[in-house]
Amino acid sequence: MKKEGVIIQLKNVERHYHIGENIVRAVDRINITVNRGDFVAVMGPSGSGKSTAMYLIGSLDIPTHGHIFLDGYDISVLGESDLAQIRGRNIGFIFQQFNLIPTLTVKENITLPMSLQGISKEVMEERAKKILEKLELTDRAEHYPNQISGGQQQRVAIARALANDPEVILADEPTGNLDSKTGERVMDVLKKLNKEGKTIVMVTHDHDLAYQYADIVYWLKDGKIEKVSKRK
Amino acid sequence: MNYFLFALRNLKRKGIRSWLTLIGIFIGIAAVVSLMSLGDGLKIAVTSQFGIESTEIISVQAGGSSFSAPGSDVVKPLTKSDVRAINELSSVEFAVGRTIETIKLEYNDVVQITSAVSIDEEYEKELYSIMDIDAEFGRLLKPGDSKKVLLGNNFYNADTNGFDKTLTAGKEILVNGESFNVVGILNKKGSFIYDASVMIFDKDLEELAGYGENVDIISIKVHNKDFISKAKEDIEKLLRERRNVDVGSEDFVVSTPESTLSQVNQVLDAIQIFVIIIASISILIGAVGIINTMTTSVLERRREIGIMKSIGARNSQIFLQFFIESGFLGIIGGAVGIIFGTLIGYFGTLTINNFFGATTLPRINFSLIFFSLLGSFVIGSAAGIFPAMKAARQNPIHALREES
Secondary structure, rough: OOOOEEEEEEEEEEEEEEEEOEEEEEEEEEEEEOOOOEEEEOOOOOOOOHHHHHHHOOOOOOEEEEEEOOOOEEEHHHHHHHHHHHHHHHHEEEOOOOOOOOOHHHHHHHHHHHHOOOOOHHHHHHHHHHHHHHOOOOOOOOOHHHHHHHHHHHHHHHHHOOOOOEEEEEEEOOOOOOOHHHHHHHHHHHHHHOOOOOOOEEEEEEEHHHHHHEEEEEEEEOOEEEEEOOOO | HHHHHHHHHHHHHOOOOHHOHHHHHHHHHHHHHHHHHHHHHHHHHHHHHHOOOOOEEEEEEEEOOOOOOOOOOOOOOOEEHHHHHHHOOOOOOEEEEEEEEEEEEEEOOEHHHHHHHEEEHHHHOOOOOOOOHOOOEEOOOOOOOOEEEEEEEEHOOOOOOOOOOOOOOOOEEEOOOEEEEEHHHHHHHHHHHHOEEEEHHHHHHHHHHHHOOOEEEEEEEEEEEHHHHHHHHHHHHHHHHHHOOHHHHHOOEOEEEEEEEEHHHEEEHHHHHHHHHHHHHHHHHHHHHHHHHHHHHHHHOOOOOOOHHHHOOOOOHHHHHHHHHHHHHHHHHHOOOOOOHHHHHHHHHHHHHHOOOOOOOOOHHHHHHHHHHHHHHHHHHHHHHHHHHHOOOHHHHHHHOOOO
């Protein structure tokens, strides 16, 4: 099932922030290589730069130095419009706070990334139906985010991430706002997606979660990679 | 992507704050729309009141301006000999002197003060044709009639004539205490000038009021209405000689239908300009309100903007989302304003009709509605340009990192 080859590569990536007079190196010369179909966890305490690393991979942020390759393309040199297209087609984001649009229904939240890519209504309906079924959300399609539980909201967020069938899913503390049982269910969904061939990069501070699900765990501290553990 | 759906949902979510923002646009558009629909009605009403439909009649009044009171004795009055002299002019078909006098009508023990206008026995047919009047009951005055009066249609109905008793042809009525026979009631004209008129032959009215040789207005019909300004010049020249005044210091006014109309229009235009200025200020305030609301909205929705960017929204798409939402704010304000403005115009026209006794039909101007809607959308979206640019430029990371 797994395709071969490198899909994400960070080469000597640095990201600096100016806070007053000081320069903070949120990410400091890191090198990460992710193969197609990998389940990668980025671990670290808060302030370690793990979220910044994820935003960089997700092309929401641009590195101060270094290069990031996605599927062979250097995304660190692309313009805003191209980056938006990559975020829309090649990457699916999942956030700790779910980040659904409150004024849209479950189904509209799922079709939103498709409509941003100008996909026709018929195709959107068809795809949304499949994704809703897959994540067992069909009976919640017309509900608004505030009408469903946290676990369901996170499943909607995963559904939205799958909307344009991206190869890479980036998850930022996906279980951080959920109790352990619903969290487990969400993780099982991610694991299943990984088995189907999606590349998953998950940021977490939860040691057990990282080791239970990920193939490779990168430990970050003060913006630097401290250690890399691979599943035997 | 469906920007309109988005815009509507967001406006719904914002609720009362959106509505408050719209007051400026609402007032502005309501003012413009009601003014436009009232203005049309007002013009038609005023024009018909002055009997300006007949385009071949010139009228002459003594006084420095056409708005001075007829018969006011400060000015040197026009006389019947002026009328005769004007009648001699080659460009003039005929000229009729008319006098308006305040009189006392008494009927059914009720007294009313009103004005009566004299009818020249010699030109009665021509006068009727100028005024385009006919009798609904009885007949018009005809030569040889004495102590007879012709009344406008308003005097007929017992409910509205103020006498509490139907007044029709054949009845006796007291004019300044003297008994007159009502010879006829005129057809309803829809203009108070005719419907409230009391017409008496010149010799009878002179006997009652004693104005001697003086006349208040000379109505002149020209031979050829294409040469109406030539006729006007002839009359002015003649009267300057007769009254011994120089060009520029005339103590009389010769007005053609066009000049009367243009005076009326000047007044109406002044009112319109005033209302348009107020409307513009309201709309400007409305636009500032929209800028304010949208700017606040961008700050409040930074997170949403971040989410949109994370799922692939381009800056241009974020811009359009806010831009269209802002336009919608404008269009909603405009739509409410149009509804109110149209209602004001509609009922205002009905009120004008009641007041003047005119029969102007309230009109709903669809192109005005269309352009007002378009205009309010343009104002709204223009006000949204800067907030929308600000939204598009949001850094998604900052937006996403804020705790919700």
